[in-house]
Amino acid sequence: MPTYIYKAVDKYGRIVRNKVEEGNKLTLIRKLKANELAPITIRQTIARKFQSQKKKKNINNVQEIIKASGVSKIQTKKMTPVDTVKSYFAMQQKVTERDLVIFAQNFYLLKKANFNNVHALSTIIDSTENIAFAGILEDILAGVEAGDYMYKTMEYYSNVFPYIFVNMIRVGELSGSLENSLKQAVEYLDNSTAITKKIKGILIPNIAQFVLLIAMLFAGTLYALPSVQNVLNELGASKDVIPARTLRFQAFLNGFLKWWPIPTVILAGIILVIVLYVQTPKGKYKFHYFKYTMPIFGKLNFSLDFSRLMKAMLLNLRNGMRIQDALEVSKNVINNYVMLSIIENALNNILIGESWIDPFEKSGLASSMIIEMLKIGMQTDLPEMMDKLVEYMEIDINNTIEKITIVLPQVMYTIVGAVLIFFVVIVLVPMIQIYFGNFLFDIYLK
Numbered sequence: 425m426p427t428y429i430y431k432a433v434d435k436y437g438r439i440v441r442n443k444v445e446e447g448n449k450l451t452l453i454r455k456l457k458a459n460e461l462a463p464i465t466i467r468q469t470i471a472r473k474f475q476s477q478k479k480k481k482n483i484n485n486v487q488e489i490i491k492a493s494g495v496s497k498i499q500t501k502k503m504t505p506v507d508t509v510k511s512y513f514a515m516q517q518k519v520t521e522r523d524l525v526i527f528a529q530n531f532y533l534l535k536k537a538n539f540n541n542v543h544a545l546s547t548i549i550d551s552t553e554n555i556a557f558a559g560i561l562e563d564i565l566a567g568v569e570a571g572d573y574m575y576k577t578m579e580y581y582s583n584v585f586p587y588i589f590v591n592m593i594r595v596g597e598l599s600g601s602l603e604n605s606l607k608q609a610v611e612y613l614d615n616s617t618a619i620t621k622k623i624k625g626i627l628i629p630n631i632a633q634f635v636l637l638i639a640m641l642f643a644g645t646l647y648a649l650p651s652v653q654n655v656l657n658e659l660g661a662s663k664d665v666i667p668a669r670t671l672r673f674q675a676f677l678n679g680f681l682k683w684w685p686i687p688t689v690i691l692a693g694i695i696l697v698i699v700l701y702v703q704t705p706k707g708k709y710k711f712h713y714f715k716y717t718m719p720i721f722g723k724l725n726f727s728l729d730f731s732r733l734m735k736a737m738l739l740n741l742r743n744g745m746r747i748q749d750a751l752e753v754s755k756n757v758i759n760n761y762v763m764l765s766i767i768e769n770a771l772n773n774i775l776i777g778e779s780w781i782d783p784f785e786k787s788g789l790a791s792s793m794i795i796e797m798l799k800i801g802m803q804t805d806l807p808e809m810m811d812k813l814v815e816y817m818e819i820d821i822n823n824t825i826e827k828i829t830i831v832l833p834q835v836m837y838t839i840v841g842a843v844l845i846f847f848v849v850i851v852l853v854p855m856i857q858i859y860f861g862n863f864l865f866d867i868y869l870k
Contacts, residue, residue, distance in 0.1 A: 432461040450566035463562045519557045519584045525613045532606035541568050573597045591756040595736050599743045630836035637843045644851035645674050712761045724824045726789050731817040732757050738810045748774045
């Protein structure tokens with residue numbers, strides 16, 4: 425059996441180092457994790473001729489290693505409470521999008537430098553600060569050394585690696601162009617991060633203003649105005665000094681606070697029904713179609729998916745695949761039911777001798793420019809035309825993002841402005857009227 429030297433962290437944050445014999449690294453990692461040991465590094469020792477004639481000094485069975493791990497080569501330094509807390513949080517550390525971006529970038533650069541997968545993963549593991557992510561990469565490395573594809577182990581960690589990312593790696597491994605797939609994955613993560621940051625930069629400040637205005641509206645209607653009314657009553661003003669619209673809104677809020685469980689249950693029921701419906705095949709299809717046709721973001725969602733599909737197809741075509749095989753493999757980078765159904769129709773068209781472009785044209789989602797470029801490519805050089813199409817779509821996506829960054833703030837400003845006007849009319853105007861003399865006239869006339 426191969427001999428491995430491993431370093432792992434136990435549940436108390438202590439570092440365990442030892443040597444063990446095991447069938448393969450993947451089995452060792454799983455056994456360590458099952459016994460609450462998080463692997464940091466695992467290295468196979470170099471076999472020597474005299475080792476087979478000599479009895480090994482280390483424990484021969486990994487289960488015995490685990491049983492003895494409490495006393496075998498554990499750090500003797502006494503841990504302070506602060507160190508214990510730090511170790512605990514290090515063990516609980518989540519894999520962030522930044523970790524994925526750094527991993528993809530480093531892997532791409534190493535592959536570009538002609539590193540093989542095992543060497544590249546080993547190098548990245550040594551420089552990974554996130555202990556949890558390092559353990560996952562060790563698992564992937566063990567799978568690669570056992571002869572598996574990387575994407576198969578990544579699929580097991582679906583909560584860490586996005587679906588699109590895993591399938592980009594899959595396309596690269598199956599087509600023999602992992603370096604190009606990694607480049608696409610890096611671009612995907614970078615673009616996704618940039619878009620998310622832009623949208624958050626627009627939404628978060630405006631949503632904060634919206635919530636603040638709603639809170640001010642509730643506080644002003646439910647607390648400030650009644651206090652003012654009590655003062656006016658003590659001064660002898662009539663009860664109808666506050667406008668009727670404000671009193672009606674105040675009554676509505678009081679009724680809502682009194683009977684809040686009823687609308688809450690109704691709203692929760694509606695949300696639950698929608699969520700359950702979206703989980704059905706028909707509901708998911710309609711939801712995914714809405715994602716392609718929704719205001720503001722619909723065109724961007726379709727363009728991103730279609731561009732990703734074209735990049736994957738181009739990669740496969742350049743590696744000598746037929747159109748049918750390239751489309752079959754490339755569909756794995758898509759998780760939208762509408763796009764997948766279009767691709768299935770395209771594959772069926774190929775089987776019966778019709779154009780695979782027709783389903784995209786009939787869907788009404790792809791622009792006429794995209795369709796025409798694909799048709800011209802079929803008559804001339806499809807890979808070259810698809811390369812031009814990808815460039816065109818990149819420009820189109822960037823223009824769409826720029827438009828969204830212009831339109832979205834206007835939409836948010838309109839919503840916030842409407843709430844602000846409502847707040848002014850319902851709360852501020854009545855209070856200004858009261859404080860600037862309307863109630864004094866009312867008292868004087870009495």
